[in-house]
Amino acid sequence: MRRLFLAAAAALIAQAGVAGAQPIGLGTSPQGTLGYTLGAVLSKTLAETANLQSRVQPSSGTGTMIPLVNSGEIDFGFANAIEVSEAFNGTGTFDKRPQPNLRVISLLFPFRVGLLVRADSPIKSLQDLKGKTISYGYATQEIIKLNIDAMLANAGLTIADMRPVMVPNLIRGVDELIAGRADVTTFAVGSAKVAEADAALGGVRYLPLNADNDSIARMQKVLPLSYIDVVEPAPNLPGVRGKLPTMHYDYTVFAHADVPAAHALTVARTFYERRDAMALSVPAFRDMKLERIATPIGVPYHPGVVGYYRDKGIGSK
Numbered sequence: 001m002r003r004l005f006l007a008a009a010a011a012l013i014a015q016a017g018v019a020g021a022q023p024i025g026l027g028t029s030p031q032g033t034l035g036y037t038l039g040a041v042l043s044k045t046l047a048e049t050a051n052l053q054s055r056v057q058p059s060s061g062t063g064t065m066i067p068l069v070n071s072g073e074i075d076f077g078f079a080n081a082i083e084v085s086e087a088f089n090g091t092g093t094f095d096k097r098p099q100p101n102l103r104v105i106s107l108l109f110p111f112r113v114g115l116l117v118r119a120d121s122p123i124k125s126l127q128d129l130k131g132k133t134i135s136y137g138y139a140t141q142e143i144i145k146l147n148i149d150a151m152l153a154n155a156g157l158t159i160a161d162m163r164p165v166m167v168p169n170l171i172r173g174v175d176e177l178i179a180g181r182a183d184v185t186t187f188a189v190g191s192a193k194v195a196e197a198d199a200a201l202g203g204v205r206y207l208p209l210n211a212d213n214d215s216i217a218r219m220q221k222v223l224p225l226s227y228i229d230v231v232e233p234a235p236n237l238p239g240v241r242g243k244l245p246t247m248h249y250d251y252t253v254f255a256h257a258d259v260p261a262a263h264a265l266t267v268a269r270t271f272y273e274r275r276d277a278m279a280l281s282v283p284a285f286r287d288m289k290l291e292r293i294a295t296p297i298g299v300p301y302h303p304g305v306v307g308y309y310r311d312k313g314i315g316s317k
Contacts, residue, residue: 023053023054023055024052024053024054024055024075024076024259024263025054025055025057025073025074025075025076026039026042026043026054026055026056026057026074026075026076026077026078027039027057027059027065027066027068027069027074027075027076027077027078028056028057028058028059028065028077028078029058029059029060029061029062029065029078030058030059030060030061031058034251034282034284035062035078035079036056036058037281037282038078038108038251038253038282039056039057039058039078040056041278041281041282042054042253042267042270042271042278043055043056045270045274045277045278046266046267046270049270049274050266050269050270052263052266057074062077062079062083063093065077065079066079066083066084066087066094066099066102067087067097067099069099069101069102069254069255069256070087070099070100070101070102070256071101071256072101072256072258074256075255075256075259075263076105076253076254076255076259076267077253077254077255078251078252078253078254079251079252079254080111080143080249080250080251080252081107081225081249081250081251081252081297082143082146082223082224082225082226082249083143084102084104084252084254084297084299085224085225085297085298085299087099087102088100088102088298088299089298089299092142093142093143101256101257101258102254102255102256102257102299103254103255103256103257103259103264103299103300103301103302103303104252104253104254104297104299104300104301104302105252105253105254105255105264105267105268105271105301105302105305106252106253106267106268106271106272106293106294106305107250107251107252107292107293107294107295107297108250108251108252108253108271108284108285108288108293109250109251109284109285109286109287109288110229110248110249110250110251110287111188111248111249111250111251112188112189112190112229112231112246112247112248112287113147113151113186113187113188113189113246113247113248113249114151114186114187114189114206114207114209114239114244114246114247115129115148115151115184115185115186115206115207115209116174116177116184116185116186116187116194116197116204116205116206116207116239117177117183117184117204117205117207118177118201118203118204118205119201119202119203119204119205120202120203121183121184121205123183123184123207124207125207125208126151126154126155126157126207126208126209126210127155129152129155129157129161129162129184129207130157130161130162131161131162131163132162132163132183132184133162133163133164133165133181133182133183133184134148134159134162134163134164134165134182134183134184134185135148135164135165135167135172135173135174135176135177135182135184135185135186136148136159136162136164136165136166136167137164137166137167137168138167138168138169138170138173139168140168140169141168141169141170144169144170144173144186146222146223147186147223147247148186149222149223150219150220150222150223150226150247151186151209151219151247153218153219153221153222154209154210154215154216154218154219154247155209155210155215156215156218165181165182170186170187170193171193173185173186173187174187174193174194174196174197177197177201177204178196178197178200178201184207189206189231189237189239189240189244189246190236190237190283194238194239195238197238198238198239203238204238204239205239205241206239206240206241206244206246208244208245208246209228209245209246209247210228210245211228211245216228219247223247223249225249225250225297225298226247226248226249227247227248227249228245228246228247228248229245229246229248230243230244230245230246231243231244231246232244250292250295250297251284252297253267253271254299255267255302257302259302259304260304261302261303261304262304263304264302264303264304264305265304265305265308268304268305268308268309269308271288271293272290272293272308272312275288275290290312290314291314293309293314294309294314
C-alpha cells in the first residue's frame with residue numbers, strides 16, 4: 001500500500017510539472033501574414049533567450065483571434081492598435097461586443113500607409129485627388145477603408161469627392177491601379193505588392209500627406225490612433241521619392257488580463273531588449289521606437305509590465 005501511495009503521489013507531481021510547463025499560446029493571423037511571422041520569431045526568441053516555451057496559434061484573422069485572447073483560450077495576440085482599442089471598448093468592428101479582458105504588453109512598430117499613384121500621374125498632391133478614381137470598399141478589410149477615409153480627411157475630402165472603384169482587398173486595389181482602372185490606391189510602404197506595381201508601371205509614387213495641425217485633426221477624427229511621421233527614401237521603398245509625410249499607426253502585442261505577470265514581463269523585455277536581433281527576421285523592427293512602446297491607446301497595460309516601463313522612463317498608463 002505504501003508503494004502504491006508513493007507511486008500515485010509521484011504521478012500527481014509529474015502531472016503538475018507538465019501542467020506548469022505548458023507552453024504559452026501566441027495568437028496570430030494565418031500563415032504568410034506579418035502577425036504569423038511575428039509569432040514565430042517571438043516563439044523562437046523566447047525559447048533561446050528566456051527558456052520559455054510557446055506555441056504559435058494561427059487563426060483566420062484578428063476578428064477571430066482577439067476574442068480568443070479575451071476569453072483566455074489564447075494567452076497573447078498580435079494586432080494593430082486600432083483593432084485592439086476597438087475590441088476593448090466595443091466600438092468599430094467590435095461594436096457592442098467589448099472585449100474587457102485585453103491588456104496591452106507593448107506597442108511594436110508602425111504601419112506606414114499612404115496613397116499611391118503612377119509615377120507619371122498628373123496627380124501631384126492631395127488637392128489634385130478630387131474627382132479621381134480610387135480603389136475602395138475593402139469588404140474583407142474594414143480597416144483599409146478607414147485608412148482611405150482618414151487620408152482623404154487629411155486633405156479635407158471624403159469619398160463623395162471621388163469616384164470609387166470597389167475592391168474586396170488590398171491586393172485587388174493595387175491590381176486596379178496597375179490595370180489603369182483606378183487613379184489612386186493605398187498600400188503599406190515597403191510592401192512586396194508595391195514593388196510589383198513599381199515594376200509593372202515603370203514607377204509609382206506616394207502622395208505626401210499634410211502635417212499641419214488642422215489636417216492631422218481631421219485625419220484623427222476618422223482614425224483616432226493614427227499620426228503623421230516622415231518616411232525617408234531608401235532603395236527598398238519603391239514610391240518614396242523624397243521625405244514622405246504619411247500616416248502611421250502602431251502594431252501591438254497584447255494579452256489576457258490573467259496571464260502571469262512573469263510571462264507578460266518576459267515578453268515585454270524580449271521585444272525591448274531584442275529589437276535589433278529580431279529586425280534580422282522582421283525588418284519592420286528597425287522602425288520600432290522604444291520611447292513609444294508604452295503610449296496609451298485606450299486599453300490598460302498589463303500590470304506585469306507597468307513597473308518595467310516606468311523604470312525605463314517610459315511609464316505606461
